[in-house]
Amino acid sequence: MKYTGSPNFKHNQEDKIGVLITNLGTPDAPTKKALRSYLKEFLSDPRVVEVPRVLWWLILNLVILNFRPKRSAKAYSTVWQEEGSPLMLYTAKQAEALKQKMRASHGDKVVVDFAMRYGQPSISKTLDTMLQQGARKIVVLPLYPQYCASTSASTFDAVAAEFQQRRWIPDLRFISQYCDHPKYIQAVADKIRLHWQNHPQADKLIFSYHGIPARYLTNGDPYFCQCHKTSRLIAENLGLNQNQYLVCFQSRFGREEWLKPYTDHTLQSLPASGVESVQVVCPGFSADCLETIEEIGIENRDYFLEAGGKRYEYIPALNDDPAHIDMMAAIIETNLHGWKEDADSANRDMLAKSLGANE
Numbered sequence: 001m002k003y004t005g006s007p008n009f010k011h012n013q014e015d016k017i018g019v020l021i022t023n024l025g026t027p028d029a030p031t032k033k034a035l036r037s038y039l040k041e042f043l044s045d046p047r048v049v050e051v052p053r054v055l056w057w058l059i060l061n062l063v064i065l066n067f068r069p070k071r072s073a074k075a076y077s078t079v080w081q082e083e084g085s086p087l088m089l090y091t092a093k094q095a096e097a098l099k100q101k102m103r104a105s106h107g108d109k110v111v112v113d114f115a116m117r118y119g120q121p122s123i124s125k126t127l128d129t130m131l132q133q134g135a136r137k138i139v140v141l142p143l144y145p146q147y148c149a150s151t152s153a154s155t156f157d158a159v160a161a162e163f164q165q166r167r168w169i170p171d172l173r174f175i176s177q178y179c180d181h182p183k184y185i186q187a188v189a190d191k192i193r194l195h196w197q198n199h200p201q202a203d204k205l206i207f208s209y210h211g212i213p214a215r216y217l218t219n220g221d222p223y224f225c226q227c228h229k230t231s232r233l234i235a236e237n238l239g240l241n242q243n244q245y246l247v248c249f250q251s252r253f254g255r256e257e258w259l260k261p262y263t264d265h266t267l268q269s270l271p272a273s274g275v276e277s278v279q280v281v282c283p284g285f286s287a288d289c290l291e292t293i294e295e296i297g298i299e300n301r302d303y304f305l306e307a308g309g310k311r312y313e314y315i316p317a318l319n320d321d322p323a324h325i326d327m328m329a330a331i332i333e334t335n336l337h338g339w340k341e342d343a344d345s346a347n348r349d350m351l352a353k354s355l356g357a358n359e
């Protein structure tokens with residue numbers, strides 16, 4: 001059979017609304033073996049590496065997968081917690097908190113879950129579970145505030161790939177970005193303010209975002225502009241002028257040019273221009289992960305201090321802060337408009353019919 005049916009479908013079951021939050025995904029363990037399989041899946045995605053497939057297959061399999069897993073496993077082992085990878089732990093906590101919040105306002109009409117673009121729990125399996133729970137309308141919220149084809153569109157591809165194999169497609173809403181959502185801007189600004197309550201404001205606030213190859217920007221990806229917009233809005237909220245903050249890009253991969261300025265080069269050069277203290281915030285990461293805890297928290301701290309900097313602080317991601325969960329719920333509520341009312345009236349009809357049938 002080409003298209004999967006709905007084997008467990010029952011008539012007269014209440015239609016539910018599904019809410020799926022997603023993130024990138026992480027290896028199963030900080031080991032060379034687990035890293036090899038994670039990196040193979042991640043770096044084989046044509047949305048991530050836009051290089052002719054045959055050429056990239058050779059580079060990935062003959063070079064990268066022979067060297068990178070060992071190096072990355074070492075980096076992951078510095079951030080790994082007893083219960084697992086920070087990205088997984090925070091995303092699971094976010095989903096649980098969001099579930100409680102949505103349940104408080106919608107009861108069991110809404111089912112909430114999380115999935116990862118690479119590795120487990122997969123988007124395919126989680127959507128399947130949601131459909132089996134009766135979700136006929138689904139909102140997908142990838143936890144990437146700034147749209148990027150490598151992340152947001154890749155998530156869309158995975159959702160679409162799942163439905164391409166199905167017979168009965170639900171109503172679907174996909175949130176492509178929320179880089180300027182007032183609750184997102186407020187939550188990050190408040191997190192910075194909270195940090196300032198316990199630490200004096202530094203000479204510069206550094207906004208560091210994950211980079212992408214520069215040619216993705218010139219080919220039309222809005223990511224760079226959205227990162228700048230987010231930073232400007234947070235800076236305005238905090239009352240900072242243009243000399244008090246900088247926007248830069250981290251986590252380069254490969255040899256080609258990526259978005260500039262580079263975070264590491266910037267931090268290495270700032271002390272020479274008289275900047276003695278920095279506070280670094282990474283608003284593009286909705287959960288702390290390898291790239292924030294290790295790369296920003298450890299590696300770049302060393303660069304700054306070795307170059308003569310005196311004080312370096314990393315301001316954590318929003319993770320499962322209540323303000324972050326409120327923001328997710330607000331974005332989802334906006335995207336439930338029309339749906340909740342539909343579900344209510346359909347379920348009322350169904351109830352009326354079944355009551356009628358009993359008379």
Ligand SMILES: C=CC1=C(C)c2cc3[nH]c(cc4nc(cc5[nH]c(cc1n2)c(C)c5CCC(=O)O)C(CCC(=O)O)=C4C)c(C)c3C=C
Pocket residue numbers: 024025026027039047048049068072085087144148150151210211212213251253284285288289290291
């Ligand atoms: C937040 C948005 C992200 C963008 C944009 C992004 C682009 C991108 N990433 C790579 C290569 C790697 N990224 C890696 C880790 C990683 N990347 C993001 C997010 C974005 N990536 C996160 C949240 C993480 C951390 C995951 C975790 O488990 O904690 C890695 C793996 C680590 C390593 O080996 O260094 C690679 C590789 C490319 C090529 C790319 C854009 C095109």
Ligand SMILES: [Fe+2]
Pocket residue numbers: 210251
């Ligand atoms: Fe990445």
Ligand SMILES: [Fe+2]
Pocket residue numbers: 251290291295
């Ligand atoms: Fe990194």
